[in-house]
Amino acid sequence: MLKPVPLAPSSSAGYNSPVPRVSQTIRVKVLFFGRLKDVAGRAEDFIEFADAATIEQLFALYAARHPELAKYRPSVVASCNEEFAAWDTPLRSGDEVAFLPPVSGG
Amino acid sequence: MAKLPHDDIYQLVREPIDVAALARQVRAPEDGAIVTFDGFVRNQSHHRPTLYLDYEAYESMALAKMREIGAQLHEKYRIHRVSVVHRLGRLEIGETSVFIAVSAPHRAAAFDACRFAIDSLKRTVPIWKREYFEDGAVWADGELPPAPAATPRAKPAS
Numbered sequence: 273m274l275k276p277v278p279l280a281p282s283s284s285a286g287y288n289s290p291v292p293r294v295s296q297t298i299r300v301k302v303l304f305f306g307r308l309k310d311v312a313g314r315a316e317d318f319i320e321f322a323d324a325a326t327i328e329q330l331f332a333l334y335a336a337r338h339p340e341l342a343k344y345r346p347s348v349v350a351s352c353n354e355e356f357a358a359w360d361t362p363l364r365s366g367d368e369v370a371f372l373p374p375v376s377g378g
Numbered sequence: 379m380a381k382l383p384h385d386d387i388y389q390l391v392r393e394p395i396d397v398a399a400l401a402r403q404v405r406a407p408e409d410g411a412i413v414t415f416d417g418f419v420r421n422q423s424h425h426r427p428t429l430y431l432d433y434e435a436y437e438s439m440a441l442a443k444m445r446e447i448g449a450q451l452h453e454k455y456r457i458h459r460v461s462v463v464h465r466l467g468r469l470e471i472g473e474t475s476v477f478i479a480v481s482a483p484h485r486a487a488a489f490d491a492c493r494f495a496i497d498s499l500k501r502t503v504p505i506w507k508r509e510y511f512e513d514g515a516v517w518a519d520g521e522l523p524p525a526p527a528a529t530p531r532a533k534p535a536s
Contacts, residue, residue: 305436306506307517349525351504354439356525370436370504374520377433377440377464377505378417378476378496 297322300363302330303370308348311340312371327352327369328359334371347374382452387461388444390437395463395474404459404481411485413492417476419469423518429510433466433475436504440464443503447495455491457482462495464505475507 298321304312312334319330327350335342350357351370363369382388387403401414419431448460461479469475478495482488500521507518 303436305434305504306508306520347522349523351436351439354436354442356502356523358526358528361529370439372436372504372523373506373517374522375501375504376507376518376520377435377503378500 298325298363298365300330300365301368302334303368305370306373306376308341308344308371308373311344312338321363325363326359327357327361327363330363330369331359331371344373348372349374382445382448383459385459386448387463388441388448389463390435390441391463391465392467393465395465395477397474397477400461400463400477401479404461404479406458406481408483409458409481410483411488412479412481413485413488414480415476415478415492415496416474417496418474419471421471423509423511426511428471429512430471431469431475432508432510432515433464433469434506434508435464435466437466440503440505444499447498447502450498451480451491451495454494455480455482455487456484457487457491460491460495462499464499464503466505 300319302317302319304315309315331341331345331348331350335345349372350359351372352361352367354368387400397414397416401412404412420428422428444462444464448462451457451460458481461477464476465474476496476499478492480488480491480495482491502523506520508515509518
């Protein structure tokens with residue numbers, strides 16, 4: 273399981289902490305729309321990863337928090353920076369990822 | 379992305395759509411035809427009386443996708459001007475939710491482009507509607523946009 277690092281990493285970890293600061297933290301903005309927003313209980317979130325992660329892993333992280341999300345996975349399309357994106361897309365810091373249920377405009 | 383003619387219109391609005399004004403907007407002396415599509419709120423869904431609809435969008439992406447459709451229209455068809463406007467928020471029965479107008483020198487291209495535009499919009503533009511009934515509300519069934527199967531990252535984070 274992928275573990276996100278806390279949003280605001282505490283600087284009070286201790287001056288004698290043996291763990292060096294992670295320099296490669298990836299911070300992404302996450303958006304939920306339609307019924308996914310209802311299930312996730314939020315429209316927007318920010319999350320940080322200490323290690324490389326894909327959009328698929330990002331979704332899995334939320335599905336672990338909100339198990340009902342998992343059942344929507346087959347009918348979800350992801351976007352990255354406003355373009356439809358493959359699930360194996362690696363995240364980069366500053367990305368805006370959105371999880372989109374089937375669209376019903378018109 | 380392809381550059382769009384400056385007199386095209388791509389908008390998300392929260393007020394009623396003035397369809398007559400938009401049709402006038404695409405009209406020009408060098409054209410011979412305008413085809414419009416007026417999508418409005420039906421009073422029932424699967425035989426259940428609808429009270430009203432509520433539309434939401436991933437606004438920045440929806441606008442980008444609407445403009446992308448416009449660019450495709452200009453590339454594929456011999457048309458002149460395009461107007462694509464979608465309304466968001468609460469809409470009552472009979473109110474226009476989406477309006478598309480395409481002008482062209484000749485009718486065939488205008489018909490084809492207008493049809494392509496609404497079909498693409500319904501498949502690829504991130505907009506969702508919630509249907510309200512006497513006994514509750516549901517998110518409307520939609521279409522799954524085509525997404526790339528594998529990675530190549532085109533756009534860097536901005």
